Amino acid sequence: MLDRTQAPAAQPLAHFTLPTAHSFSLANQLKVRYKSHQAQPAIQLLLVFEAGRTRAYQRGQAELYVQLLMEGTQKMSAEAFAQALADLGTYLDVNASDTQVIFSLTTLKKFLQPSLELLLQLIEVPLLEEETLLMLKNIQIQNLKVQQEKTAFVANRIYRKTIFGQDSPFAQFAEIEDVEKITTQDLKQYHQAYIAGKPFSIFMAGDIEQNELEIVNQYLGHLKVENQDIEPPSIENYENSESSRFYFKKKEALQTSIRIGRRCIDKTHPDYVALRILIGLLGGYFGSRLMQNLREEKGLTYGVHAQINNIRGNTFFTIQTDVKKEQQEQAVSEIYKEIERLKQEKVPITELDLFRNYLIGSFLGVLATPFQIMQQIKVLYDENLPLDYYDNFIQKIKSTTPDELQKVAQEHLVALQEVLVG
Structure with missing residues (x-):
């Protein structure tokens, strides 16, 4: 009889090796790193741009950019775009971190091609509409008003400034007045400066065979990309030496x-x-x-x-x-x-x-x-x-x-x- 009052003995891990990724170059020399696994007919694709909050020339710019980007394209309204994704069962999101803007696409293998068509619209023909921006700004301002009353929110911001320095790119946070100043022209300039025609890294995982690589090359390999790498932002090595x-x-x-x-x-x-x-x-x-x-x-x-x-x-x-x-x-x-x-x-x-x-x-x-x-x-x-x-x-x-x-x-x-x- 199994004694359930006793926890099973821990078994030490004998050996571990992280699976390696394969590498594939597109026609425009962009590099794809991928890990194939055929257990399920699904694929995840990440497009990683050297952008993010540290490259924005206005506080709050990167955050509003990725929100507005999903609100329709020059070819499809926000409702039509969302419905097209839903019809495919595809998940598509854009996120801004401190140093990157990441386009994340997860879809069934059989829908990779139409899903990439939708993804490309965000990169090539984003709408970035003024009326929608005003709505998003109002939402963000209201959220900021609520968050600024929370001690944890304020503490996290002050802590970043304390350990990185007041002027560090890692310690710049949007205040209400910053959000109010941002225009669609600012966001379009951000898109042109860091997304349109700029090199990016590609990571793929899932049920990937030669056909899927060819589809990715067909849709992403034709993009005209500047023949240069965007270096990560230079961050001054600020550090307090005393408590x-x-x-x-x-x-x-x-x-x-x-x-x-x-x-x-x-x-x-x-x-x-x-x-x-x-x-x-x-x-x-x-x-x-x-x-x-x-x-x-x-x-x-x-x-x-x-x-x-x-x-x-x-x-x-x-x-x-x-x-x-x-x-x-x-x-x-x-x-x-x-x-x-x-x-x-x-x-x-x-x-x-x-x-x-x-x-x-x-x-x-x-x-x-x-x-x-x-x-x-x-x-x-x-x-x-x-x-x-x-x-x-x-x-x-x-x-x-x-x-x-x-x-x-x-x-x-x-x-x-x-x-x-x-």
Whole structure:
């Protein structure tokens, strides 16, 4: 009889290799990187432009551009365009990150051709209509008014400015007056500057055979593309060398949003995996030290989280939580108490093994589909990492010792920046 009161023993991962992507050049020399998997007759296609918020010459421009882009083309109204996608069962979206504008298309294999026809309309003949822009601006302004009353929203913005610097492209956020100034001519200029005729990367995954590559070449290979690469934006290496605190008071707020962290080493640094483990042990999962302390023992918060973020090699970690205003100093004190423990005491091997299994399992969990695998392959190219990076990443997780963790904590969990809003 199976004893269901006992958890099954964890089985260590013997070996891991991230599947490699094939490469294919279109007629216009654009590069397609693809991973074929015939289990289901579906295909995902990503067109990645070096654009995004950091290239906009107006705050809020990139966000409004991608919203307006989906509101019809010069050939089809917004309603007709949406209905055409629905008839095909195709998902098409455009998203702006800090450094990229990504066109994402997911469709059945048999509908790849008509889906690409619709995608091309967004690139070649977008409508970018004034009347629709006014509607979208009103919506965004109302959303901003609501968000600006939330301590977490304000804290996230101030924290970016604190760790990157006030003038950094990564710390520029649209205010209401910025949104009000944007015109359709501004968005058309953005399209011409960073999308129309500009080179882009292509990533594909799914049921891909020679015929699908030929279809992609037929529709994307004919595009006239400038014979030059758009370099990622140059970001000044701003970093505070000493601890600091910024406290923004909101009298009406019932809680305080806390953000603590700093700029840190990137994925190419030999200490990165150990730091990733430390941040995870600190607040990266439900059984973390901060969750046990602030939530389970002290009852200070519903949740506290710590994570490392990377924006094209600009890496930072953040500890974040929301607490009652009168308990903010106690919460900050307990956070630093847990950080100091990592510096002064070696992590018990049982705790380390538990989190190791969680971290490896979580990573493998985001590789369940060909689409997810391609997303990780895209990260390798975005961040200029070696193609065997994730293979070594798993091995490094398994080999990191408590001594290494303590040393990395002493070297990298220092000079932290604090932002409190409440």
